[in-house]
Amino acid sequence: DAKTTQPPSMDCAEGRAANLPCNHSTISGNEYVYWYRQIHSQGPQYIIHGLKNNETNEMASLIITEDRKSSTLILPHATLRDTAVYYCIVRPYNAGNNRKLIWGLGTSLAVNP
Amino acid sequence: NAGVTQTPKFQVLKTGQSMTLQCAQDMNHNSMYWYRQDPGMGLRLIYYSASEGTTDKGEVPNGYNVSRLNKREFSLRLESAAPSQTSVYFCASTLGGTGTAGSYGYTFGSGTRLTVV
Numbered sequence: 001d002a003k004t005t006q007p008p009s010m011d012c013a014e015g016r017a018a019n020l021p022c023n024h025s026t027i028s029g030n031e032y033v034y035w036y037r038q039i040h041s042q043g044p045q046y047i048i049h050g051l052k053n054n055e056t057n058e059m060a061s062l063i064i065t066e067d068r069k070s071s072t073l074i075l076p077h078a079t080l081r082d083t084a085v086y087y088c089i090v091r092p093y094n095a096g097n098n099r100k101l102i103w104g105l106g107t108s109l110a111v112n113p
Numbered sequence: 114n115a116g117v118t119q120t121p122k123f124q125v126l127k128t129g130q131s132m133t134l135q136c137a138q139d140m141n142h143n144s145m146y147w148y149r150q151d152p153g154m155g156l157r158l159i160y161y162s163a164s165e166g167t168t169d170k171g172e173v174p175n176g177y178n179v180s181r182l183n184k185r186e187f188s189l190r191l192e193s194a195a196p197s198q199t200s201v202y203f204c205a206s207t208l209g210g211t212g213t214a215g216s217y218g219y220t221f222g223s224g225t226r227l228t229v230v
Contacts, residue, residue, distance in 0.1 A: 034218060036219075042223060043205075043222050045221070046219060046220065049218055103156040103157075105154075106155070
């Protein structure tokens with residue numbers, strides 16, 4: 001099962017882009033990369049996911065390297081409300097494999113005024 | 114849409130007491146999950162239900178039981194609470210299945226903060 005490695009903490013100035021890296025060097029061909037965030041004491045919130053192509057939605061962009069061994073979540077214009085713990089996880093698309101999800105401790109992003 | 118609703122939000126139990134944590138989703142999702150989150154540790158899967166009528170153990174099932182009451186509801190029961198079960202419990206759901214549907218992300222509830230004294 002692919003595990004992920006993220007820096008424990010990062011800082012970002014309000015209004016600037018926040019680029020959160022994630023390493024997943026053992027990712028398998030059928031595993032997606034997912035990003036979630038958890039704002040203080042709330043349940044995790046889904047942000048974005050991708051398989052091999054770059055993805056963008058209203059919240060963020062996801063850049064996956066060509067070899068799929070790492071990815072970057074980009075918050076284009078960070079606000080104070082983006083202060084949260086960000087989790088990068090990999091997951092096979094077969095729902096029966098969900099018991100193998102490894103969440104890790106994520107990256108604690110602090111957006112500063 | 115309410116999404117995933119968990120009750121209660123807070124609970125204090127004495128060692129040995131029992132209780133049931135309730136979870137309901139209104140998104141017509143097939144798969145539901147119970148996680149616990151402890152300080153300094155990531156989310157850990159307790160039990161999951163891939164579809165109505167099925168349940169399976171996750172990473173840390175000891176001391177817990179679950180019931181998938183129907184497609185909407187998935188409850189977690191502590192038969193004899195222990196201080197080690199003090200934690201924040203999250204219920205989650207996803208569309209489930211394989212292929213594109215199986216790739217959808219999870220929707221989480223707001224959590225139940227349980228203290229066992």
